[in-house]
Amino acid sequence: MSQHDDKRRRLLGRLSRQFAYTAPVLALVAGGAVLQATADDTSTEAGFAAVTEATLLLASNHAAAEGEAEGEAEAEGEAEGEAEGEAEGEAEGEAEGEAEGEAEGEAEGEAEGEAEGEAEAQSSAAVQRPDDYTPGYSETDANPQELLARGEELYYDTSLSTNGLSCASCHGSDGQDEGYKATFEQPFPHRVAMASDQFGMPEVHADEMVQVCMVAPMEAEPLEWEGEALQSLSAYMVEVQRRFAGAPHDL
Numbered sequence: 509m510s511q512h513d514d515k516r517r518r519l520l521g522r523l524s525r526q527f528a529y530t531a532p533v534l535a536l537v538a539g540g541a542v543l544q545a546t547a548d549d550t551s552t553e554a555g556f557a558a559v560t561e562a563t564l565l566l567a568s569n570h571a572a573a574e575g576e577a578e579g580e581a582e583a584e585g586e587a588e589g590e591a592e593g594e595a596e597g598e599a600e601g602e603a604e605g606e607a608e609g610e611a612e613g614e615a616e617g618e619a620e621g622e623a624e625g626e627a628e629a630q631s632s633a634a635v636q637r638p639d640d641y642t643p644g645y646s647e648t649d650a651n652p653q654e655l656l657a658r659g660e661e662l663y664y665d666t667s668l669s670t671n672g673l674s675c676a677s678c679h680g681s682d683g684q685d686e687g688y689k690a691t692f693e694q695p696f697p698h699r700v701a702m703a704s705d706q707f708g709m710p711e712v713h714a715d716e717m718v719q720v721c722m723v724a725p726m727e728a729e730p731l732e733w734e735g736e737a738l739q740s741l742s743a744y745m746v747e748v749q750r751r752f753a754g755a756p757h758d759l
């Protein structure tokens with residue numbers, strides 16, 4: 509489709525350039541019908557291209573007709589009539605062709621747009637708390653130190669991802685707290701742009717956000733929901749959130 513569009517754009521560009529320098533000549537030689545057609549049909553690109561081509565054709569036919577008619581003054585009327593007739597016929601044909609081309613282009617564009625939209629909004633099934641799930645960490649109270657220590661360890665662990673990254677690759681080492689937006693100043697659950705844009709989740713808990721980063725930037729499988737890794741990483745991120753917001757924390 510891009511090839512098709514490119515071709516069409518080039519054609520249109522060429523035609524409008526031609527039209528620009530043909531116009532003054534046309535103003536001298538063209539009949540009222542052509543000017544009328546030009547004024548009526550320039551509202552769309554297709555119309556513009558078709559009419560431009562038609563006017564060019566007409567101009568050359570007209571010139572030829574005039575050339576022929578020079579010798580026989582009486583024949584001029586007839587010659588002009590024929591030239592106009594042909595040019596108008598061409599104009600209709602071209603206009604239909606172009607219009608169809610454009611309709612196809614739009615249809616394709618929409619279809620692609622939809623497909624992309626769907627691809628972007630992945631299913632939240634893998635990253636959303638399952639129904640029968642009981643979190644093993646707290647978003648409101650202090651978490652056990654050993655859970656935090658294990659979480660911090662995993663935060664630097666590149667083996668969690670399939671692309672060589674660890675959480676620290678993007679979010680910084682030693683409390684740098686990089687890559688977060690202002691939403692991170694709010695305690696969990698809260699809205700996070702990436703979770704909302706890519707998974708359609710209006711709000712996320714810390715564990716859901718860890719899963720989102722596991723699946724999206726870390727390009728890995730989500731962690732086991734009640735497993736030690738997810739629980740400790742989530743507990744650690746709750747403390748990181750408190751640090752980020754300037755609140756008292758246990759790190």
Ligand code: HEC
Nearest residue numbers: 673674675678688689691692700701702717718721725745
């Ligand atoms: C390739 C970069 C990258 C990696 C690796 C990564 N993240 Fe993220 N993370 C992001 C981006 C981008 C955001 C989204 C910021 C936003 O949309 O507000 C984010 C957001 C978050 C948030 C939410 C911040 C908020 O506002 O609540 C948490 C928590 C988080 N990541 C934890 C992790 C953890 C834990 C890991 C490792 C398992 C990890 N991230 C790995 C890029 C990354």
